[in-house]
Amino acid sequence: MPTKIKALLSTAAEGQTVTVQGWVRTFRANRFIALNDGSTLGNLQCVVDFENFDENILKNISTGAALRITGNYVESQGKGQTTEIQVEDIHVYGIADPDTYPIQPKKHSFEFLREKAHLRVRTATFSAVMRVRAALSFGVHQFFQGEGFHYVNTPIITGSDAEGAGEMFRVSALDPKNPALNEAGEVNFQEDFFGKETHLTVSGQLEAETYAMGLGEVYTFGPTFRAENSNTTRHLAEFWMIEPEMAFFDLDDNMDLAEKFIKSVLRYVLENCQEDLAFLDERFAKEESSKPKLERSEMGLLEKIKFVVENEFKRVSYTEAIDILRNSKPNKKKKFNYPIDEWGADLQSEHERFLVEKHFKTPVILFDYPAKIKAFYMRLNEDGKTVRAMDILFPGIGEIVGGSQREERLDVLQERIKAMGIEEEELWWYLDLRKFGTAPHSGFGLGFERLVLFATGMGNIRDVIPFPRTPQNAAF
Ligand code: 4AD
């Protein structure tokens, strides 16, 4: 059985015969192969005595080629690595023609690598990011399972718009060139696959709520889709969201859980991804040092992660935040693209980042937002104008979590649905929850890629998901 390089690198090198398999990162001087198999960041040096090998084999070894190598695992004679393999046998599974293989051993821009998204995981940076991503997702399950939550799978095809923002992708099996029409000459969705209009879900929340009202504490972790035309470094059209939903939780319980959850998964990667994070920390430092002084992050990557794990998040009401923003320097000097003059304004990412990065210098939980700018399902406060919403804002990221206590009172909910112009019939099952055994409950959604962005120090959300979907881009 071939050995994984990760396992081998933590084994004593006593001249034992081993077999490894992987891809060539570099081949120097017709002698030194740096082999990587994805199990770990590090490459394994494999030393070839070219006199023992056929020209025809050696000429097939170049960056990107897939090999199986057998040899003796020994202490390294050279500098730069402590152990190596003295190669006795090489099998070339697949060559990678150097004239056409795009991933060469040199610095490629992330923009270039996005166009080679099927091969970019063979670089050190992307393999590190994807291992951290995988570990984070394990950390998510570990946290919720440890807290006694049940994992539920909510539907991806849906007939309702959970966020009420109307930014959904249509799912249809009708022939676009010749769709069934009704008498008014409009597309007749009764003839469509599901007999009604359907879309890809923007959130599993509404369905998760139904399960919380029976299983108590549940979470979803699945893909969600938004047809918003946001071409930013923080938005994807397809992203993964973690949505816990808890019966009998009020907003304070909800905020406590969200903070504990984020700290737990970050602690998990600090403990389990040390090598990858050390590498990403160095990459982050290099990138920051190339920026103008004023734009540089005040902390390194590891420092930022530890800061979040060790410090309490600052909890601030929307009303307090508006006061701070209104009186802030950038607002007075008209530096914000969206000036803040009135209570009720929706916060833009420039405002969120000011609060987190300049004012409080710590993660912030904003709560009690104006009802007008939030979704229909959030619980109305006594004041009649704010709702029990909360957003968690992170340095360098902006909003990472959006959540709320849910409106559990049937009459208040019906009123809100009406005021927002939503068809009550679409939500009959959701309203049923308020008719049969209703109870206070809360939940939130964390954008998984924004968490990966934060934990890896990458600058663009397109670089923390294997195959990003963004406006005008669904390649691969
Ligand atoms: O704030 P949002 O829209 O909240 C909801 O969808 C609620 N139903 C969640 C709940 O209470 N169960 O989205 C939640 C989070 C955001 O805070 C952000 O981190 C992420 O999802 N998000 C995106 N991430 C990447 N690309 C996008 N286009 C995103 N839109 C939201």
Ligand code: MG
């Ligand atoms: Mg939100």
